[in-house]
Amino acid sequence: MSSYNNSCAAVASGxxxxxxxxxxxxxxxxxxxxxxxxxVSL
Incomplete structure (x- = not known):
């Protein structure tokens, strides 16, 4: 699991x-x- 703290970080679809x-x-x-x-839900 990873966390994104950017203005708008895109993660895997879904x-x-x-x-x-x-x-x-x-x-x-x-x-x-x-x-x-x-x-983030992978």
């Missing part, structure tokens, strides 16, 4: 983003706010 800023989910349907952090 995984979640772990960033400090707004990023689009792999489904490009939901936005993850900067106040929430999601672990």
């Amino acid at each position: 995984s979640l983003y772990h960033t400090s800023s707004r990023c689009i989910s792999p489904n490009q349907e939901e936005l993850y706010s900067s106040s929430d952090e999601y672990p």
Whole structure:
């Protein structure tokens, strides 16, 4: 498992983003706010 702290680090398809800023989910349907952090799910 690895953590990404970039403005918008992309991980393997189907995984979640772990960033400090707004990023689009792999489904490009939901936005993850900067106040929430999601672990990388491989």
